[in-house]
Amino acid sequence: MFQLLRTKHVISFMRWSKFAFAFSSLMIIASVATLAVKGLNFGLDFTGGTLIEVGFEQPANLSEVRAALVKEGFDDATVQNFGSTREVMVRLRPREHVAGEVIGNQIIHAIKFGTGQNVEMRRIEFVGPSVGDELAEAGGMAIIVSLICILLYVSMRFQWRLSAGAVLALAHDVTITLGVFSFLQIEVDLTIVAALLTVVGYSLNDTIVVFDRIRENFRKMRKGSPAEIMDSSITQTLSRTLITSGTTLFVVISLFVKGAPSIHGFALALLLGITVGTYSSIYVASALALKLGITREHLMPPKVEKEGAEFDSLP
Structure with a gap:
């Protein structure tokens, strides 16, 4: 052997x-x-937060999406593909006194402005700290x-x-x-x-x-x-x-x-x-x-x- x-x-x-x-x-x-x-440094699975699923017309450039979110102040955003290259999931830590719908609109605006693509919000969920x-x-x-x-x-x-x-x-x-x-x-x-x-x-x-x-x-x-x-x-x-x-x-x-x-x-x-x-x-x-x-x-x-x-x- x-x-x-x-x-x-x-x-x-x-x-x-x-x-x-x-x-x-x-x-x-x-x-x-x-x-x-x-x-x-616990992630969103343990701390809770906001989960947003975004749909792109063309395959998404994740590095470009991250840079666009950081530029708008979302430094803690986690960005990854979900299902296909045109589906992107964005996860954010909890933000006090800010409604999930407001955060979702801010994310969509930041991605549109940073990537130049038309994007659609497919889903938004909030995971509570107790979970x-x-x-x-x-x-x-x-x-x-x-x-x-x-x-x-x-x-x-x-x-x-x-x-x-x-x-x-x-x-x-x-x-x-x-x-x-x-x-x-x-x-x-x-x-x-x-x-x-x-x-x-x-x-x-x-x-x-x-x-x-x-x-x-x-x-x-x-x-x-x-x-x-x-x-x-x-x-x-x-x-x-x-x-x-x-x-x-x-x-x-x-x-x-x-x-x-x-x-x-x-x-x-x-x-x-x-x-x-x-x-x-x-x-x-x-x-x-x-x-x-x-x-x-x-x-x-x-x-x-x-x-x-x-x-x-x-x-």
């Missing part, structure tokens, strides 16, 4: 675990501090429930020390990703929640592959310390990890560089999550299980005594 990384020597990953823990701790502390001080609060609560609960379910699944499949390492690694990935979004004040909407859940699933898949090999080697390798067995297991799965992460990152980077501005946040969340998740599968999940005292005895299958075994030793 083709391997991206061929090595006859076992790489001593666990030797650097202390430095990895220090680095991860600094990143977590910085992320939590940033979230506490700056918070997240946004419900969506924010539902998004947070989705991530928390997924982590709890993962903890239960990995506990049943492996051992609680490994499951604790896996869940803490996933929480590590999500926290650092949100910390970067908070620091850069990138808008967080429902697509970012979807990206975070995707990161959780992706990182868990990588961690499960490593854990499977760790369990197999703990049962097969009779010599060597737990750290040496983990080093061997991670080295054996390293080629698969690099190929999987590399090919996924190619697609995500393409989305980030060439994709529309409306999906930049989604692509950035995946880019950060996959990168941090690949690192955490080695230096957080596995290393934490080792720090919690995982041994060969914890992963050995239980011995099942066959019926009548007590008579086998009789002459």
Whole structure:
């Protein structure tokens, strides 16, 4: 089988675990501090606002539409195609003491004046802040429930020390990703929640592959310390990890560089999550299980005594 990384020597990953823990701790502390001080820049899905659907006679130039809205003072407007190149959706944050119909007329006027096209308002809706609060609560609960379910699944499949390492690694990935979004004040909407859940699933898949090999080697390798067995297991799965992460990152980077501005946040969340998740599968999940005292005895299958075994030793 083709391997991206061929090595006859076992790489001593666990030797650097202390430095990895220090680095991860600094990143977590910085992320939590940033979230506490700056918070997240919630998008319209969570804050509420006005949604306006506009129809064009010719395919719309989104950059031109954005420039026209910024010129008229709508700096917070989110502009994206909806259905076709002639349909554009404009989303705005809530504006106090301004009726939705007035905002709609202002948007239509700004687009007509800035693009020189005749446009038609197809639909206008207002999303209240209470709905946004419900969506924010539902998004947070989705991530928390997924982590709890993962903890239960990995506990049943492996051992609680490994499951604790896996869940803490996933929480590590999500926290650092949100910390970067908070620091850069990138808008967080429902697509970012979807990206975070995707990161959780992706990182868990990588961690499960490593854990499977760790369990197999703990049962097969009779010599060597737990750290040496983990080093061997991670080295054996390293080629698969690099190929999987590399090919996924190619697609995500393409989305980030060439994709529309409306999906930049989604692509950035995946880019950060996959990168941090690949690192955490080695230096957080596995290393934490080792720090919690995982041994060969914890992963050995239980011995099942066959019926009548007590008579086998009789002459």
